[in-house]
Amino acid sequence: MEVTARAPGKIILSGEHAVVHGSTAVAASINLYTQVSLRFSNESNDGLLKFHLKNMGFEFSWPIERIKEVLPESGSPRSSTPRSCPPESIIAITNLVEEQNIPEAKIGLAAGITAFIWLYTSIHGCKPATVVVTSTLPLGSGLGSSASFCVSMSASLLASSDAVNLDLGHQGWFSFGESELELVNKWAFEGEKIIHGKPSGIDNTVSTFGNIILFKSGKLTLMKSSMPLKMLITNTKVGRNTKALVAGVSERALRHPDAMAHVFTAVDSISKEFSSIIQSPASDDLSLVEKEGKLEELIEMNQGLLQCMGVSHASIESVLRTTLKYRLASKLTGAGGGGCVLTLLPALLAKTVVDKVIAELESSGFQCLIAEIGGKGVEICFDGSS
Ligand SMILES: Nc1ncnc2c1ncn2[C@@H]1O[C@H](COP(=O)(O)OP(=O)(O)OP(=O)(O)O)[C@@H](O)[C@H]1O
Ligand SMILES: C[C@@](O)(CCO)CC(=O)[O-]
Ligand SMILES: [Mg+2]
Structure with missing residues (x-):
């Protein structure tokens, strides 16, 4: 089975940066998206975790055994309990990322790949799979590419985990229920922390819930x-x-x-x-x-x-x-x-x-x-x- 998630980018109408320091901000989703598809491989297959950035033409992969060696804790994933990536895991994942020899001109991608490995191993542990990312958002331009990447990643990973119960017979695009959205948003925030350092959470929240939102100190109000x-x-x-x-x-x-x-x-x-x-x-x-x-x-x-x-x-x-x-x-x-x-x-x-x-x-x-x-x-x- 393949599961695909797409999450929108955003604009901030008022309040960026100040929102990190507790001020109110207003943001809206936009119709540009990051899309993530996930397909598990047969255990007996190649035993790899593959990560493709399709627009950019990059294909990365890690032997599952190598991930287990570097991140021993990934043997016991806890998909329903979002966790921050501890400093020692950041170091271990950085090693995995460096083994892929990303060209210097694209080194900014390392943060996104680190977030991917943390989210994947925390939610699914060490299962071989292929994860493909496509995006219509410009990266690193203020339109929330990092948040839409983390939200669509968390959504595709959770949709195929024990943490959520979904009707597999659904046709076409559909939305999660409220409590699943909250879980997606929490995991995405953990990914954003890896990419941003100290995010307010506004970008992942508007990407998860869409609409126009008022946001202050982690709390959102949907607006019309x-x-x-x-x-x-x-x-x-x-x-x-x-x-x-x-x-x-x-x-x-x-x-x-x-x-x-x-x-x-x-x-x-x-x-x-x-x-x-x-x-x-x-x-x-x-x-x-x-x-x-x-x-x-x-x-x-x-x-x-x-x-x-x-x-x-x-x-x-x-x-x-x-x-x-x-x-x-x-x-x-x-x-x-x-x-x-x-x-x-x-x-x-x-x-x-x-x-x-x-x-x-x-x-x-x-x-x-x-x-x-x-x-x-x-x-x-x-x-x-x-
Ligand atoms: N499609 C993607 N594939 C891989 N990594 C991505 C992708 N989109 C975003 N990223 C990661 O997010 C980084 C850009 O995030 P950054 O927060 O600096 O900019 P932004 O989110 O586009 O803008 P802003 O945070 O101001 O809204 C990239 O360098 C990369 O590490
Ligand atoms: C600059 C900032 O306020 C918005 C980035 O889109 C950072 C954040 O709130 O996490
Ligand atoms: Mg960002």
Whole structure:
């Protein structure tokens, strides 16, 4: 039997970085996905754990016996009890990853492969299998590729474990029940910790549950927007690493605790106001245009505070200057330092203007897309019946 899971990427509308320090943030799923397929091999077969990154053309494999030797604890997996990877296991897994001789230019993948080995061996122990990953998300660009990788991985592993009871006769994509989703989210968070260092959990949570969410200190509230939220996403194509950016903000907060506490509080207020505006119905008191005007101001204020945290970048500033020429408000999304920028496209904005902004951004070498936001979270399907 083959089981496949797919989990969406995300945009953060307000509150990245500050959310790691306890502030409120607002995030939405987008219609770009990571997909993971898992098929167990016959015990008598080649005795390998195979891991294919299909888009990138990489095929890695480890003899099961070698994994048992390096990770003796993997003999007793506990799929229903999410566990953090202890430092000694990180060292052991790093050895397994290094044996694969990943090219230097792709060394960022090592973190994802480490998370895979931890999740696989913790949930399934030492069974031979083939795991194939495909993704339509750009990696390391702020759209939550690491979280959607960890969520789709955890979902495919759990769907084929004793921890969840599923109807194998299901046709096409279907969703887990609430308690299974919670378990997927917890395991994915353990994977994110390996990739990110100190994640807030917002990325894996929105990838698991989909929708638009309000998130604070590990707790989510599902939201419904009462207004259209059309977002232009511009990828600066400047590579960066969330772990390093998150650590940089924490170091700044240690150096200037008072000032940074005020920055985080200001972001908290911005996220709360943002969520109340998008949820409140348009009325005579506040028309759609007025609501959009307020959101634009909050977006600009949030970007200013992100710059204050030290996570903007020349490429991000360049996108902001271009969109400002068209009176459009933008902010970085995700960890910053490059990666993607969000621009609110007001509902009544003429298509000719949208086309012009996109043309100008793309002529500078950036890549634009308009994603659908707030769709479903993680889903699974059996035997390619999608
Ligand atoms: N499809 C994938 N296959 C293997 N590893 C992946 C995949 N997607 C993500 N990763 C891992 O996640 C890393 C990127 O995560 P990172 O958190 O830096 O960026 P992001 O998640 O795209 O952006 P953000 O965290 O700002 O939303 C990659 O370097 C890799 O280790
Ligand atoms: C930068 C950050 O706030 C969001 C990354 O998408 C990190 C996190 O919350 O884990
Ligand atoms: Mg990430």
